[in-house]
Amino acid sequence: MLLGFGLVHAQKNKPIDKKATRETKALFKNMKKLSKKHTLFGHQHATEYGHGWAGDEDRSDVKSVVGSHPAVIGVDFSGFSGRPPEAVQKAKDALRKNVVDTYNRGGVTTVAWHFSNPVSGGGFYWVDSLSKPAVKYIIPGGEAHEQYKEILSGIGKWANSLKGKDGTLAPVIFRPYHEFDGGWFWWGKPYTSREEFISLWRFTVSYLRDSLDVHNFIYAFSPDVKFDSEAEFLERYPGDEWVDMVGMDNYGDMGRDRYDIETAARKLKIVSDYAKEHGKLAAFTETGLESIPNPTWWTETLLKVMKRDDLQLAYVLVWRNDVRSPTHYYAPFPGHPSIPDFLEFYNDPYTLFEKDLKNIYNKKRK
DSSP states (O other): OOOOSSOOOOOTTSOSOTTOOHHHHHHHHHHHHHTTTOEEEEEETTTTEETTEESOTTOOHHHHHHSSOBSEEEEEOGGGSSSOHHHHHHHHHHHHHHHHHHHHHTOEEEEEOOOOOSSSSSTTBOOTTTOOOTHHHHSTTSTTHHHHHHHHHHHHHHHTTOBOTTSSBOOEEEEOSTTTTSSSBTTSGGGSOHHHHHHHHHHHHHIIIIISOOOSEEEEEOOOSOOSSHHHHTTTOOOGGGOSEEEEEOSTTBTTSOBOHHHHHHHHHHHHHHHHHHTOEEEEEEEOOTTOOSTTHIIIIIHHHHHGGGOOOSEEEEOOOOSSOSSOOSSOOTTOTTHHHHHHHHHSTTEEBGGGOOSTTOSSOO
16 A cells, blocks of 8 residues: 555646745746756766866866856765765765855756665665665665664755855755666665555655755656656656656667667657646756767757657756766767767757856746
8 A cells, every 4th residue: 555645636837845945946937947948958976076087166077168067967865874974974065065056056956866775785786695675674664764764864954954155945856766667776676566666755755845844855756768658657656746857867779779769759758748748847867878989979869869759858967977987978078079069069059058047046037
């Protein structure tokens, strides 16, 4: 039986949190509006580090190439648990600064959660000999439920400390338990039932919003690409009253395994159509081509997918640029062969970068 947590009818075209801060409501409304003609470009860990550097103030590889940070900066709660207390505190302080800096500049933050298994070894991945199926342990009634509440309390306290220079809290798009339809993470489909996953999602939202008074989160639901229909996409969906944004992660069809623009666009259309019909935001929550070996990938693959079928996507996010690896990167850096094409992508009126955003946290945008 699924736990209800006081089910209410979801409001269309508004955040599911009726007490959402003014800025959070404005961000939701403005992303919805912008997605009719534009998509915000995002990059994971863009301002924390890049190809061959880390920790430089106001730097990103994207800014070094086009003169603007990405409109959406991806960060992660991975350091918020499973480490010694002083390391956790350090991670929270660093991430707070990053999110507040982005907010002060007028950019947007999305947070993923590579959550280290709270009941066994193996980290966030599923490791056959090591990992335990933690979902059943951390949901209400599970033996590690109190421990999970403690971890969420740490997130809640952090969320309520995100004060910008104007004294308001920075809104954040929170995207927990992503790619749950795969088997690589411990919250993946092979290791938890549909009921358990939905219970986990609803409890997480309810506890943050209703118990911990977090009112600056927009909640994003994003599987990988193991769906071929709306019914399959919604198989583990917790309900409209528990989700603000629907998305998908897709690397395989975008050049990693094959170039299949048609399939990628068709699956994005399922996501976008659902969002339009149900008053939600939609996003291409993760994609990219490692090392960008195709110099026209930005306009010939990514832009073509996004511009098909009247999709309405709030943002598209490519994965990170590793500090040390010479090949693990997804956005261009100075000297990269895909720069001319990326500049074309940047200059296309359809794509928005941080410099293009005007008062996204204000309901009366000018």
